Amino acid sequence: MIVAGVMSGTSADGIDVALVRISDRTTIRSRPRIKLLGHAAFPFPKDIRRAILAAMNASGARVADLARLNFALAELYADAVRATQRRFRIKAELVGCHGQTLYHQGEPARFLGRNIVATWQTGEAAIIAARVGVPVVSDFRPADMAAGGNGAPLVPFFDYLVYRDQRIGRIIQNIGGIANLTAIPPGAPLERIVAFDTGPGNMVIDAVTERLFGQRYDRDGVIAASGVILEPVLAVVLRLPFFRRTPPKSAGREEFGREFAQEFLRRCGRAKQQDVVTTATALTARSIADALRRFVLKRRAGFGEFVVSGGGANNPTLLAMLANALTPLGLQLRSSDEFGVPSGAKEAMAFALLAYQTWHRRPSNVPSATGANRAVILGKISYA
Secondary structure: OEEEEEEOOOOOOEEEEEEEEEOOOOOOOOOOOEEEEEEEEEEOOHHHHHHHHHHOOOOOOOHHHHHHHHHHHHHHHHHHHHHHHHHHOOOOOEEEEOOEEEEEEEEEEEEOOEEEEEEEEEOOHHHHHHHHOOOEEEOOHHHHHHOOOOOOOOOHHHHHHHHOOOOOEEEEEEEOOEEEEEEEOOOOOHHHOEEEEEEEOOHHHHHHHHHHHOOOOOHHHHHHHOOOOOHHHHHHHOOOHHHHOOOOOOOOHHHHOHHHHHHHHHHHOOOOHHHHHHHHHHHHHHHHHHHHHHHHOOOOOOEEEEEEEOHHHHOHHHHHHHHHHHHHHOOEEEEHHHHOOOOOOHHHHHHHHHHHHHHOOOOOOOHHHHOOOOOOOOOEEEOO
């Protein structure tokens, strides 16, 4: 079956579409046949990106604007899928669309007399199904949350099927807006893997780079390479509760968005601008290394490889910081591209697989990663 996976992450920089052929023999117990047929990326128009960033974790927003954004994003998703199909001359039979997260609260909080969790991924699936002409699976996270989970991370199911090995333990690290890992011990069953969000990925780096230099991101890590780390600032930030919290845990702009970036800039005071970007980059690298030591390597042995994907894999300065942190831990740094999974395509491929599982009425959350009390079928289906 050919499935189009559609992803737009917390960085809100654009849409990734992956066309994937998935074998009907894909199961937990057998090596899957997941083949990438084509991948394309589409940056968001500036006005759309501004609207998304304004709506994320907003303290106030017009209902009409949120409703219109839901439909506008759906049109963009559909355009991206159709453009990718034309480029590779391949027609998808199913679409799996993650949607754009506007709000994610994985831990219960008091609201109107009840303790609730909540999440919202926008982008109307009925519109995508109508435009593309095939069924669409969307809204993946609520089913896991209804079963007591955080609703994140969901990519570990893909990680396990693609990267597991009988002899080598692998830690799969995705660095998007948020950084998250999946730790797969050698020969481990699905129930033994550990996965959680480690903290900010590119989100804080992008925010301070845009604020200080007027650039959407630090291309090739050039700015970060020119500065020095503000160690006192970094030490204070790494003592924040999120980094010490035991998994399962998830994060988003609610933890590391505009308010966090503003406080980070305040802590940096009158430091050189390039030093602020360097320190934000070090925050990502150090928080990942700290998470490994605290929650993965401390209690488990046999890990030999650290596989990086996501936009952060394109930042040489960040990768150099990570390599320095990983050397004492005995981990070899590798790229997901070496496994046939391009860094920019991985999450879109993952949601293609999750959609495939849903279409075949199979669960695809990983309770040990999300904290759910059972495995559940994720998502909702909109028919063309």
